[in-house]
Amino acid sequence: MSTDGRDVGNGAPDAAGQAAPRVAATDELIERADAAAKARDAASAKARDAARTTRMAPRRRIKARRIGLYIFLITITFVWLVPFFVAVYEALRTNADVNANGIFSIAQGLTLQNFIDVWGQTTPTFPQAYFNTLVVTIPAVIIVLIVGSLVAYAISKYSWRLNLLVLMLFTAGNLLPQQAIILPWFRLFLTPLLHIPEPLSDNGLLYNQYLGIIFIHVMFQLGFVVFVLSNYMKTLGKEVIEAALVDGAGVLRIWGAIVMPLCKPAVAAMAALQFTFIYNDFFWGLLLMSTQDRRPITAALNTINGQYYSNYNALAAAALLAAIPTVLVFLALQRYFVSGLSLGSVKG
C-alpha cells in the first residue's frame, strides 16, 4: 500500500518532464499540453483542498486520539499503583482497625507502629537481615564485576579461536533455570571434602555459609556480565590497546588503566543491575542457607510471610521495609538500571 503511494508520487513528474520537449512541436499539441497543464493545476488544487479538509479532520481526530491515549495511560498507571497504595495504606493502619472496618474505610489514625513492631520481631530481625544481604551482595557484586570484566576483556580484545564458544557457554549457563542445577550444587555444598577453612566457613562446608551464597551468585551471574561487557568492549577502538602493547604494557595493566576506565558507563550499569539481582535472590538464600538468622532479606521473606499469616498490616510493613533498599537504588540510579537491562538486549 505504501509502495503504491510512492510510485504515483515519483512517476508523475517524470512523465511530465519527458513529455514537454516533444509537445513543443505543434501548436495543437501545445494547446493540448496547456489544457493538460490547466487540468493538472485544477486537479492539484482540488487535491490541495481535499488534503486541507482531510488534514483538518485528522487534526481533530488526532486530538481526540491523544486524549484517549492519556486516559488510557493514566488509567493503567493508576492500576499499576494500586498494589503499592494498598500495601502502604495497610502498613499505616492497625490490624484491629482494618479487621473491624474493612480495607475500604477511612483509617482511624495512621501509625508507624507496624514498622516498629516488625523491625525487631522477625526471624531474622530486620537489622540482621539487611546485614546478611550486604555481607553477601557487596562482595558478590564486586567479584562478579572484576572477574566478568576480565573474562570479557580477554575474549573481546584478543583473538582466540574459541572466543564465541566461550561466550556462548557463559551466556547459556546464565540463562538456565537455577532449579535445573540446584541438586548437584546442594550436594556439593554439603560435601565435607572441601574443608573450607575457619574464617570463611564455621562448619567446613559451603552450605549454610555466606561464602557459599557469594560463590553461587558469582558463578551464576558471571554469564550475564561477560555477555554484556564483551559486547560493550567490542565497540571500543583497538588502536589504543595496540599502542599500549607496543609500549610494553602488560595485559592486566591495559585492563586496569585503559579498558576499565573506558567501560565506566557499562560497569556502572552492571553494578546497579547486579545489586538488584543479588539483593532480590530468593532461591539460593532459601535453599542453601539453613539457619534462618543468616538468610538475606529476600530469602527471609518466606519465614516472615509465615510469621504474619494472620496480620496483614504487619506483613505489609515488613514487605515495604524489604522493598525500600532496591526502590531507593532504583530511584537514584534509574538511568543505570535501565541502560544495564537494555545493554543486555539491544546488542544481542
Next chain:
Amino acid sequence: MADNEATTAAPVEPGSSGPAGAAGDSSVKRLPFRARRRWSLLTRRDKITLALIVGIPLFLDVALIWGSLVVDFLWSLTDWRGVGDLTGGGLGHRAIGLQNYTQLFDGTYPFFWSAVLHNLFWLAFLMFVATPIGILLAVILDGQIKGMAIYRTVFYLPVVLSLALIGIIWQLQYAPDWNRGFINGTLHVIGYDLPLVKDLPLVGQWFRDVSTTDWVGGPLAIIPTVIAATWRHVGYICILYLAGLKSFDPALREAAAIDGANARQTFFRVVFPVMRPINIVIIVITTIEALRAFDLAYITNGGRSPLELLSTLITNNAISESDRIGFGSAIALILAVVSLVPIVGFLIMTMREEKQ
C-alpha cells in the same frame, strides 16, 4: 523502486544502529590481520595471564553449571536418596534405568503433568497478555508524552522488586474476606453475586461468596498468581522494547509517514519487522521467565498443589520435603532440556549477528 527501498532499509537492518554499526563493520573485515598482529605483540607472560583469566572461570562454569546437567542425568537413572555416594553403589541407591521418567510421563505421579500445564499457562499468559501490554506501553512512551518520567517510573518500579516480595504484596490484594483483601473488598463494595459474572464457567466461582473466595487457594490459583507476575513482566518488556525503539532509525518512520501510513500500519509493517532482534530477545526472555517461575508460587503456598510448577517439584521432591534425589533429578533434567530450546535459539541469533 525496489532498489530505492533496499538502500533505505539497509542501514537500519538488525543490530547495526548508525555510526557504531558502521565502525564495527569496517573493523570486522580487518580483524584477522589485526588480531594476529595484536597476538604477536603479547609476551609469554601476557599469554599465560590471558589463559588463566579465561581458563579458570571457564573451567568452573563448565564443571559446575554444565557439569550439573550431566550429574542430573546420572542421578535421574537411580533412586538415590542422598545416603551413600553415587559411584560406590549399594548404600541406599540402585540404578533403575528410566523408571523415574516413566513414572513422570505415564501419570503415576500426577503432579508432573499439572505442573507442565501450569508452566505452559504461565508462558502463554506472559507471552500473549503481559508482553503485548509491555510493547504497547513502550510504543506509547516512545512518543512525545507529557509526564513521561512519572509513567516510566511507575511501570519500571515492580521490575526492581523480587518476585517473592511481589507475592507478598499481591497476597494483600488477594486475601480472603471482605475486610482484608483489596479485590474482595472491591467486590464487597460493588456487590457480589454479579448476575453475569458469577455464572461464568470456571472463574465464576470467584464472584459468588465474599467470605470464602480465596484467590490464590482454589483450583484456579495459577491465574491470580500469574497476574501478579504480569505486574512485573510488563515493565520488564517495556524497558527492553523502549531501548530497542530508541535505536530505531527515525528516517524509516518518516518515510512511512510520507507514504501515508497511519500509526498502526507504521508499527506493524515497519517498526515491528525491523525490531526482529529485540523481538527474539523478548520471546526468549519471556520463555525463560516462565520456565524459571518459582518464587511467586513458593512464597504463596510452598509451590504445592494447586500452584505446582516444574521448578517447585524439583526442590520439594529432592530438598525441602523429601529426599528423592533421583526422581527430582529427572524433573530437573527435563526442565533443563526444555530450557535449552529457547537458549539455543537465542545463541544462534547472537552468532548470526556476530558474523554480520
